[in-house]
Amino acid sequence: xxxxxxxxxxxxxxxxxxxxxxxxxxxxxxxxxxxxxxxxxxxxxxxxxxxxxxxxxxxxxxxxxxxxxxxxxxxxxxxxxxxxxxxxxxxxxxxxxxxxxxxxxxxxxxxxxxxxxxxxxxxxxxxxxxxxxxxxxxxxxxxxxxxxxxxxxxxxxxxxxxxxxxxxxxxxxxxxxxxxxxxxxxxxxxxxxxxxxxxxxxxxxxxxxxxxxxxxxxxxxxxxxxxxxxxxxxxxxxxxxxx
Amino acid sequence: xxxxxxxxxxxxxxxxxxxxxxxxxxxxxxxxxxxxxxxxxxxxxxxxxxxxxxxxxxxxxxxxxxxxxxxxxxxxxxxxxxxxxxxxxxxxxxxxxxxxxxxxxxxxxxxxxxxxxxxxxxxxxxxxxxxxxxxxxxxxxxxxxxxxxxxxxxxxxxxxxxxxxxxxxxxxxxxxxxxxxxxxxxxxxxxxxx
Amino acid sequence: xxxxxxxxxxxxxxxxxxxxxxxxxxxxxxxxxxxxxxxxxxxxxxxxxxxxxxxxxxxxxxxxxxxxxxxxxxxxxxxxxxxxxxxxxxxxxxxxxxxxxxxxxxxxxxxxxxxxxxxxxxxxxxxxxxxxxxxxxxxxxxxxxxxxxxxxxxxxxxxxxxxxxxxxxxxxxxxxxxxxxxxxxxxxxxxxxxxxxxxxxxxxxxxxxxxxxxxxxxxxxxxxxxxxxxxxxxxxxxxxxxxxxxxxxxxxxxxxxxxxxxxxxxxxxxxxxxxxxxxxxxxxxxxxxxxxxxxxxxxxxxxxxxxxxxxxxxxxxxxxxxxxxxxxxxxxxxxxxxxxxxxxxxxxxxxxxxxxxxxxxxxxxxxxxxxxxxxxxxxxxxxxxxxxxxxxxxxxxxxxxxxxxxxxxxxxxxxxxxxxxxxxxxxxxxxxxxxxxxxxxxxxxxxxxxxxxxxxxxxxxxxxxxxxxxxxxxxx
Numbered sequence: 077x078x079x080x081x082x083x084x085x086x087x088x089x090x091x092x093x094x095x096x097x098x099x100x101x102x103x104x105x106x107x108x109x110x111x112x113x114x115x116x117x118x119x120x121x122x123x124x125x126x127x128x129x130x131x132x133x134x135x136x137x138x139x140x141x142x143x144x145x146x147x148x149x150x151x152x153x154x155x156x157x158x159x160x161x162x163x164x165x166x167x168x169x170x171x172x173x174x175x176x177x178x179x180x181x182x183x184x185x186x187x188x189x190x191x192x193x194x195x196x197x198x199x200x201x202x203x204x205x206x207x208x209x210x211x212x213x214x215x216x217x218x219x220x221x222x223x224x225x226x227x228x229x230x231x232x233x234x235x236x237x238x239x240x241x242x243x244x245x246x247x248x249x250x251x252x253x254x255x256x257x258x259x260x261x262x263x264x265x266x267x268x269x270x271x272x273x274x275x276x277x278x279x280x281x282x283x284x285x286x287x288x289x290x291x292x293x294x295x296x297x298x299x300x301x302x303x304x305x306x307x308x309x310x311x312x313x314x315x316x317x318x319x
Numbered sequence: 320x321x322x323x324x325x326x327x328x329x330x331x332x333x334x335x336x337x338x339x340x341x342x343x344x345x346x347x348x349x350x351x352x353x354x355x356x357x358x359x360x361x362x363x364x365x366x367x368x369x370x371x372x373x374x375x376x377x378x379x380x381x382x383x384x385x386x387x388x389x390x391x392x393x394x395x396x397x398x399x400x401x402x403x404x405x406x407x408x409x410x411x412x413x414x415x416x417x418x419x420x421x422x423x424x425x426x427x428x429x430x431x432x433x434x435x436x437x438x439x440x441x442x443x444x445x446x447x448x449x450x451x452x453x454x455x456x457x458x459x460x461x462x463x464x465x466x467x468x469x470x471x472x473x474x475x476x477x478x479x480x481x482x483x484x485x486x487x488x489x490x491x492x493x494x495x496x497x498x499x500x501x502x503x504x505x506x507x508x509x510x511x512x513x
Numbered sequence: 514x515x516x517x518x519x520x521x522x523x524x525x526x527x528x529x530x531x532x533x534x535x536x537x538x539x540x541x542x543x544x545x546x547x548x549x550x551x552x553x554x555x556x557x558x559x560x561x562x563x564x565x566x567x568x569x570x571x572x573x574x575x576x577x578x579x580x581x582x583x584x585x586x587x588x589x590x591x592x593x594x595x596x597x598x599x600x601x602x603x604x605x606x607x608x609x610x611x612x613x614x615x616x617x618x619x620x621x622x623x624x625x626x627x628x629x630x631x632x633x634x635x636x637x638x639x640x641x642x643x644x645x646x647x648x649x650x651x652x653x654x655x656x657x658x659x660x661x662x663x664x665x666x667x668x669x670x671x672x673x674x675x676x677x678x679x680x681x682x683x684x685x686x687x688x689x690x691x692x693x694x695x696x697x698x699x700x701x702x703x704x705x706x707x708x709x710x711x712x713x714x715x716x717x718x719x720x721x722x723x724x725x726x727x728x729x730x731x732x733x734x735x736x737x738x739x740x741x742x743x744x745x746x747x748x749x750x751x752x753x754x755x756x757x758x759x760x761x762x763x764x765x766x767x768x769x770x771x772x773x774x775x776x777x778x779x780x781x782x783x784x785x786x787x788x789x790x791x792x793x794x795x796x797x798x799x800x801x802x803x804x805x806x807x808x809x810x811x812x813x814x815x816x817x818x819x820x821x822x823x824x825x826x827x828x829x830x831x832x833x834x835x836x837x838x839x840x841x842x843x844x845x846x847x848x849x850x851x852x853x854x855x856x857x858x859x860x861x862x863x864x865x866x867x868x869x870x871x872x873x874x875x876x877x878x879x880x881x882x883x884x885x886x887x888x889x890x891x892x893x894x895x896x897x898x899x900x901x902x903x904x905x906x907x908x909x910x911x912x913x914x915x916x917x918x919x920x921x922x923x924x925x926x927x928x929x930x931x932x933x934x935x936x937x938x939x940x941x942x943x944x945x946x947x948x949x950x951x952x953x954x955x956x957x958x959x960x961x962x963x964x965x966x967x968x969x970x971x972x973x974x975x976x977x978x979x980x981x982x983x984x985x986x987x988x989x
Contacts, residue, residue, distance in 0.1 A: 098398070101397075101398055101399075101400070102397065104400070105397070105400040105401065105402065106402070108400075109400070109402060109448060110402075110448075181400055183400075184399055184400025185399050185400060187400075188398050188399045188400070191398070196611065196612055196613045196616060197610070197611040197612050197613075197616065198611045198613070198616035198619075198620075211330075212325065212330060212383075212387055213387065213390055213391065213394070215327065215330040215331060215333075215334065216330050216331070216333035216334035216337060216387060216388075216391045217334065217391055217394060217395070218334065219330075219331050219333075219334025219335060219338070220334040220335075220337045220338040220341065220391065220395060222334075222610070222611070222612060223334065223335055223338035223339075224338060224342070225612075225654060227338060227339065227342050230857070233852070233854065233857040234857050234858075236819075236824050236857075237852060237857045237858035238860070239824065239845065240822055240823075240824060240845065240848075240849070240850055240858070241849075241858060241860075241871065241912065241916070242845075242846065242916075243860060243870065249498075252367065252370070253502065253506075253860075254860045256343070256370055256371070257370075257502065257506045257507075257860070258856065258857060258859065258860060258898075259339070260339060260370065260371055260374060260507075260512075261506075261507070261510060261512055261856065261898050262854075262856060262857060263335060263338075263339055264335065264374070264512055265512075265607075265856075266606065266607045267331065267332065267335035267607075269602065269604055269607035269608065270331070270335075270607045270608065270609075270610065271327070271328050271331040271332070271570075272566055272570050272602075273600070273602055273607065273608035273609075273610070274327070274331065274610045275327060275328065275566070275569075275570060275591045275592075275595070276564050276565070276566060276591065276594075276595055276598070276599070276600040277595055277599075277600075277610075277620060277621045277624060277668075277669070277672065278591075278592050278595035278596065278621055278624035278625055278672070279327055279595075279610065279620075279624050280326065280327020280328075280330065280591075280592065280624075281590070281592030281595070281624060281625075281626075282592065283592075283624075283625065283626035284626050285623050285624055285626055286622075286623050286626050286627055286628065286629055286632065287623055287629070288615075288616070288619040288622075288623060288629050288632050288633060288636070289616060328570065505862050506862060506896060506898070509862070509895070509896035509899055510896045510897075510898035510899045511898075511899050512898070
């Protein structure tokens with residue numbers, strides 16, 4: 077009975093443990109933000125970590141995102157190595173920060189996107205519980221996780237209604253008001269109903285919850301974990317000047 | 320509601336409001352893609368997130384609800400690429416906000432405003448890597464990137480900017496809290512949501 | 514057994530739900546009890562008293578005692594009660610905690626801390642018993658309303674409750690889904706579970722319930738055994754404000770077709786990454802008439818409305834109104850969609866402002882007159898979101914009229930409404946048509962179609978398969 081592995085992302089061919097995904101994100105952000113420029117060993121480590129989410133996305137139905145992101149990274153890394161070393165002036169000032177954000181911050185956002193797209197709420201809970209995180213953190217985090225799609229959908233409905241009614245805001249404050257007030261009202265209502273439903277199903281009792289979601293490390297997890305921690309470790313060594 | 324313990328309902332509420340807060344924050348932070356605005360994020364974000372947070376404040380009645388909100392916010396931000404320092408700031412700011420609101424038994428409106436302003440300082444944690452690691456960071460930048468960019472950013476991140484950004488977070492929080500309270504009065508209270 | 518003694522409950526200020534007073538009630542094991550009555554009669558509150566949401570989730574003043582299977586509800590925690598009582602709610606969108614079907618079935622058992630093997634056994638048994646194999650391995654966001662309600666029942670069942678409480682479970686379901694729901698309820702009944710259902714739609718419960726309680730103003734005022742209830746005369750039923758007790762049927766007339774005044778032509782649209790879409794070649798509709806669009810969930814009814822009012826940018830198709838073509842941009846300006854979740858389309862801080870911003874030229878006098886006509890003048894300065902569902906809907910209709918648009922579309926305007934409110938909605942819609950608007954309504958509600966619609970379009974797999982006349986448009 078492996079059917080519960082399927083999520084909104086449809087059939088998955090490569091399944092990672094949620095803890096692997098956490099580690100990947102944290103190591104990527106550490107390495108890419110702290111990591112030195114593309115000299116020596118970092119010229120391998122940084123691009124390598126940046127490409128992991130692109131490769132992982134190829135194993136999901138969202139492979140198009142993976143391809144577009146991969147191409148973007150290739151362009152920006154190439155630019156960082158070649159163009160910016162030699163250019164100065166205006167274009168340097170404009171393009172450089174954009175490239176920096178794409179090579180240093182975007183990989184984490186894409187890795188987070190990968191996690192969101194491929195992890196069910198119960199896998200997420202199971203992962204956190206295995207790491208002995210307290211329920212006081214697991215519950216809000218998992219609710220938050222579950223609510224993102226709801227917020228996006230409610231936002232779309234409100235947006236549609238604004239278009240249909242031809243409501244245009246005259247200033248930024250009323251813009252914020254028209255969008256955010258109905259959104260919060262709708263989400264708060266859904267949240268209220270959701271927590272009532274969860275509580276009538278015994279959520280939040282004093283008993284230790286069990287979890288049917290089977291998670292565990294496989295070969296693919298070990299590979300990703302090695303890349304993640306290896307990258308982070310190398311970047312530390314590079315930083316203190318050992319490599 | 321006088322209960323001293325955090326209930327499952329409270330925890331779910333944290334999740335819901337954290338989700339809204341996070342989405343608003345994320346959307347506003349997009350303007351940080353343009354580097355000149357990056358330093359202003361600490362000021363701008365709390366203004367926008369004031370509306371959901373002040374509504375959340377009306378549901379806070381127990382010590383810990385703001386601290387946990389901070390922990391959750393910090394962890395969520397780490398999951399999209401922030402450093403551990405963000406988590407540390409979010410937890411400390413959440414705890415301080417909790418203590419401030421506790422001193423008014425979670426009933427005082429003005430303390431809620433102050434609490435939110437203090438909580439808003441956590442966004443500074445998102446900026447902090449820029450400061451702590453500044454020298455080596457810019458050294459690296461100078462090598463890898465053009466000198467001009469590094470110098471431009473360096474100018475914006477010299478030492479005197481450091482406290483200004485921190486204070487701007489606080490002031491942004493105050494403005495956000497007042498906007499949030501105005502919206503609360505204008506909409507949520509009258510709509511029976513608060 | 515459920516025993517309620519001298520119970521009164523009033524919600525804390527700020528909640529609009531109706532309280533109950535002086536309830537005395539005994540429900541035996543294995544009984545199936547139907548709670549009926551108009552909106553606001555307190556039946557939802559009564560269900561909440563049994564599952565413990567009152568007073569543990571919704572605050573208020575409570576007096577009297579409730580025992581559910583020997584447990585004093587006020588003195589037990591929600592967690593303890595959850596082991597005895599399972600609850601299914603009205604809105605299938607907001608009652609799932611996880612996002613995949615298997616975890617959802619296991620959720621209740623997990624919360625009880627049962628061993629994993631035991632949970633798996635129970636979940637597998639539930640899947641078999643409830644015949645929901647086809648729902649497994651799917652995302653909850655992709656299920657239809659009926660499938661969600663089935664899953665909700667099944668996931669409650671997996672935790673093996675003694676009592677099942679349902680609050681308007683059929684409100685968002687089509688006819689086929691209602692049949693399925695009934696089958697699920699029959700299974701629960703045959704397993705000896707005590708069932709309490711609060712409902713407006715009654716006919717599908719015939720032969721299932723043992724006893725019917727009629728509530729008014731927070732009190733149980735009448736009690737029927739099932740037989741005498743379902744044999745009640747129509748006149749009596751209407752005086753109670755209840756929906757039909759027999760499955761409603763429509764009889765179409767063959768009368769001559771007058772010349773049509775509006776044509777939808779070549780509407781084509783496909784959702785991204787999906788096979789689902791619509792393809793409507795040519796459909797004639799009538800100005801000043803009400804056309805109902807029927808069909809199962811997922812047949813493309815709502816999609817057609819969205820395309821019609823121009824919300825889907827990639828949709829092809831044209832609308833001809835009296836020989837004037839309306840392309841997408843023009844439709845967006847000339848059609849008004851009253852959404853199913855009407856709260857999404859109200860933005861202002863008062864009802865009056867809401868109507869005023871809809872007007873091409875804001876005119877306070879006119880707006881007030883319009884509110885008066887829709888029985889809303891006393892809410893003019895209230896916040897739109899503080900109103901009840903029906904009132905919100907009327908505000909949206911007021912905006913539609915104020916915007917002077919010619920085509921007015923409704924998406925399921927009567928889901929979850931009692932008889933009185935359904936009739937009120939159909940009167941308002943009738944008036945719209947009489948004033949010369951072209952009205953299209955998607956609906957599952959045959960009683961409503963009978964009450965006011967002139968034409969019925971039937972949709973299947975994204976195509977319009979029939980366009981029939983129900984009654985002539987009365988000439989005013």
